[in-house]
Amino acid sequence: MEKSRPYVILSAATSIDGKIATVTGDSKLSSKQDSIRLHNLRSKVDAIIVGKNTVLIDDPMLTVRYTRGKNPIRIILDSKGTISKNSKIIQTSNKVPTIIAVSNQISKSNLDKLKKFPIEIIVAGKNSINIKLLLRKLSDKKIKSILVEGGGTINWGFIKYDLFDELIITISPFLIGGKNAVSLIEGNGFRKISNSPNLRLKSIKRLKNHLVLNYAKV
Numbered sequence: 473m474e475k476s477r478p479y480v481i482l483s484a485a486t487s488i489d490g491k492i493a494t495v496t497g498d499s500k501l502s503s504k505q506d507s508i509r510l511h512n513l514r515s516k517v518d519a520i521i522v523g524k525n526t527v528l529i530d531d532p533m534l535t536v537r538y539t540r541g542k543n544p545i546r547i548i549l550d551s552k553g554t555i556s557k558n559s560k561i562i563q564t565s566n567k568v569p570t571i572i573a574v575s576n577q578i579s580k581s582n583l584d585k586l587k588k589f590p591i592e593i594i595v596a597g598k599n600s601i602n603i604k605l606l607l608r609k610l611s612d613k614k615i616k617s618i619l620v621e622g623g624g625t626i627n628w629g630f631i632k633y634d635l636f637d638e639l640i641i642t643i644s645p646f647l648i649g650g651k652n653a654v655s656l657i658e659g660n661g662f663r664k665i666s667n668s669p670n671l672r673l674k675s676i677k678r679l680k681n682h683l684v685l686n687y688a689k690v
């Protein structure tokens with residue numbers, strides 16, 4: 473692991489066929505028991521990262537609610553700063569530390585809108601977010617561990633540049649299908665199996681009909 477970046481865990485719940493949401497964006501795949509496990513993990517990391525579409529579609533809180541523990545810093549990758557002021561993330565930014573990562577693509581008016589809220593804005597990248605640069609900036613802020621909670625586009629951003637250490641995937645007992653449903657990893661994907669990072673299966677946990685797989689990079 474490079475010293476210049478925090479420890480990165482990629483986390484998601486998939487259907488048996490590897491989708492993280494249906495074509496309409498319906499994504500509730502975890503059971504209550506699995507959500508408790510997830511919230512426990514949230515309480516152990518310094519920050520959570522999600523992509524702009526996940527905020528738009530799920531309107532998540534990204535807090536620790538199903539167990540006791542501290543809330544991690546919430547970080548949204550939102551190049552143009554288009555997050556809605558009515559989103560739960562913005563509405564609770566006075567209670568839970570929140571960072572919006574933007575790029576140089578952000579307009580002055582969007583930047584001014586964001587500045588009205590008690591959030592930190594980090595500029596990292598020319599067009600989309602330069603994840604490597606962002607991780608370096610987060611490391612400078614003493615953020616040592618990050619849980620990346622999707623979606624598929626963000627996941628590819630981390631995997632493409634080999635910017636992760638662990639993968640925790642819950643396989644949920646559902647079949648989704650559909651070529652336009654969101655997969656665990658979107659983007660262009662690797663052209664050859666040999667391009668894939670090598671992963672070691674660290675543990676398997678069965679939560680009734682859900683399977684939690686924990687892989688680490690070799």
Ligand SMILES: NC(=O)c1ccc[n+]([C@@H]2O[C@H](COP(=O)([O-])OP(=O)(O)OC[C@H]3O[C@@H](n4cnc5c(N)ncnc54)[C@H](O)[C@@H]3O)[C@@H](O)[C@H]2O)c1
Nearest residue numbers: 484485492493499523524525526601622623624625626629
């Ligand atoms: N089941 C699960 O575990 C799970 C987890 C998270 C999200 N989801 C689902 O996934 C769907 C959203 O996934 P998605 O792939 O459409 O979007 P996403 O949440 O990954 O957001 C992608 C967007 O982030 C922005 N972005 C900025 N910099 C980027 C960079 N360097 N790399 C990539 N993106 C960058 C871009 O605007 C891009 O379109 C939703 O339906 C959500 O419900 C499911």
Ligand SMILES: Nc1nc(=O)c(N)c(NC[C@H](O)[C@H](O)[C@H](O)COP(=O)(O)O)[nH]1
Nearest residue numbers: 485499500501502530532533534535621
């Ligand atoms: N592990 C996991 N299982 C799921 O079934 C699911 N939909 C997500 N999705 C991750 C994404 O980041 C979501 O938006 C938040 O899990 C919702 O977060 P809140 O409960 O609002 O805090 N993650």
